[in-house]
Amino acid sequence: MSLTLPLLVIIVLSIIGSYLARRRALSVSGGDIRHLASLPKQHGLNAILSTAVPAMLAIIVWLFAARIMEYRGAAPIWVPLGIMALALLGLVLSVMKVSNTFRARTASETWIKGLLIGASTIAIMTTVGIVFSMLFESINFFRQYSWTSFFFSTDWSPNFRGNSDLGILPLLWGTLYISFIALAFAVPTGLFAAIYLSEYATPRIRSIAKPAIEILAGIPTIVYGLFALVTVGPFLRDYFAQPLGFGDSASSVMTAGLVMGIMLIPFVSSLSDDIINAVPQSMRDGSLGLGATKSETIRQVVVPAALPGIVGAILLAASRAIGETMIVVLGAGAAARISLNPFEAMTTVTVKIVSQLTGDTDFASPETLVAFALGLTLFVITLALNVLALYIVRRYREQYE
Amino acid sequence: MEDMYRMDKAMNAQQDTKISARNVNVYYGDKHAIKDVSVEIADKTVTAFIGPSGCGKSTFLRCINRMNDTIDIARVTGNILIDGEDITDPRVDPVQLRAKVGMVFQKPNPFPKSIYDNVAYGPKIHGLARNKSDLDEIVERALRRGAIWDEVKDRLLEPGTGLSGGQQQRLCIARAVATEPEVLLMDEPCSALDPIATAQVEELIDELRQSYSVVIVTHSMQQAARVSQKTAFFHLGNMVEYGVTDKIFTNPEDPRTESYISGRIG
Structure with a gap:
């Protein structure tokens, strides 16, 4: 029944x-x-x-x-x-x-x-x-594969016939390298855009520019990935990597990092803009009244006052960058590698989770179970970043009633 | 006896004019906020601007260091001369002007920095100190003039926002005098303070008169009577009456002033 x-x-x-x-x-x-x-x-x-x-x-x-x-x-x-x-x-x-x-x-x-x-x-x-489902599968994984080689081995070469090298380091390196480039691009751009919008732009320009920047946040990441694949990748290869002798791969850390940076701009700029706007006008008046110029006021009073909040915004953007998958698949390739050359193809933790779980999978082999260990590691890292971000943002809120 | 001396000094000081405003008009968009105000403000004197809310006294004060420039819709016409130089001239850099004309605001607004850095902010920006010991000296002198040195000398590196309201306001006054201004503008400096802190700030204003030309906007007529030598009464954007404080409060000429003083309007 x-x-x-x-x-x-x-x-x-x-x-x-x-x-x-x-x-x-x-x-x-x-x-x-x-x-x-x-x-x-x-x-x-x-x-x-x-x-x-x-x-x-x-x-x-x-x-x-x-x-x-x-x-x-x-x-x-x-x-x-x-x-x-x-x-x-x-x-x-x-x-x-x-x-x-x-x-x-x-x-x-x-x-x-x-x-x-x-x-x-x-x-x-x-x-x-x-958390528990990841934890149990990870425990299964570590029963079959030693945790020291997982965390400290620099080789990633899964082999479905067994005897795989499953070291997380090349993947973590790729993740952090790409996130670093993404943030190095997104943080200054986003922050300067936020400063322009909140301090210099007239209300009319602001009312047009702010939503226009926020449109970036609404683009599906697979579309960013396509942009990286067909436009940014070949462009970087033809104009930078080849002439400078950095190799001739269109998929590279730089491609994925830049496109991911574009994706992150609205996160940084929108949050920072709100935070900068929350700095009381009396701070600006006090500084201007002492004969500081507008840029001195922004640099020495407004931004320091908003700094904890801005740091919170950056950390939130960072945890987005670390968890991003589609842009990396299409922009940076799938080769697990530790290298300093930003024009070389590398890959990230999330991409490898996908590739280990797609196709014919047997949920008992370490080659598949490693995906859960990777996911758990990633989860712990982003959780730590989010907790840090929340802690900093909360401290900021206490500063002005 | 001391009062006599004070009066005497004020009278003498009146001779040399520090600020001279001629036919000043201010518009906020369509609103005509200040109507044709002309006034001569003396050096080494406390001049009080009184009047009901919205009468334009703060707006006029903000003309003297061109703070109205920071408001997009504000438009100022007429001339304001400081030591004979027309500061409304577009060629005058408002940034340099504001180093010469310091301002203290209604609500204490210390920066979220240490007490030391709050005071050192202006001197650093204007390059007044050649080295660290110079700067230390400037900070100490400013804090002493702000009558707050003894309270903060042991915790100069603690945040300025951690002080009490009255201490914060005296810190802001110290911050303003640190750049060695010639004129000090105060926009209702005691309105956010309790009576004890107010008394301390008022005492400080009286001391500052030795070195600066002080212009203070206040809601409190008692305060104007206590601290100022000259008083201007504003009403609906007009400057109705201007003269020696004692005369304004005891024997005003304009009936509007008389009504305001006696509490019938405002």
């Missing part, structure tokens, strides 16, 4: 319960609702919630229980019956409770609070679930 029927029954019973509770509330009050501790509609709401919520909860519990007990096929007949009985019980109890003194208002508020707590728990539990 499927669970569709109990679901329908729950809905119907809730509607009936609401109607009965209202009618009973009206009748016990003797026609004057001012004798009631709560309004009829609140009795109705309480009936709906006490009919539906426990029964729905029972459905969810059953779904999980079936999964854990590895029960396959349709639920046995007592499950939907039990659920419907629970709904009916809720209905009867809530309608019986209706009286002149019963505070349905408080009761339904308690139900609603429970629902809200439930919603936030789902979000938190999902995060915990993600």
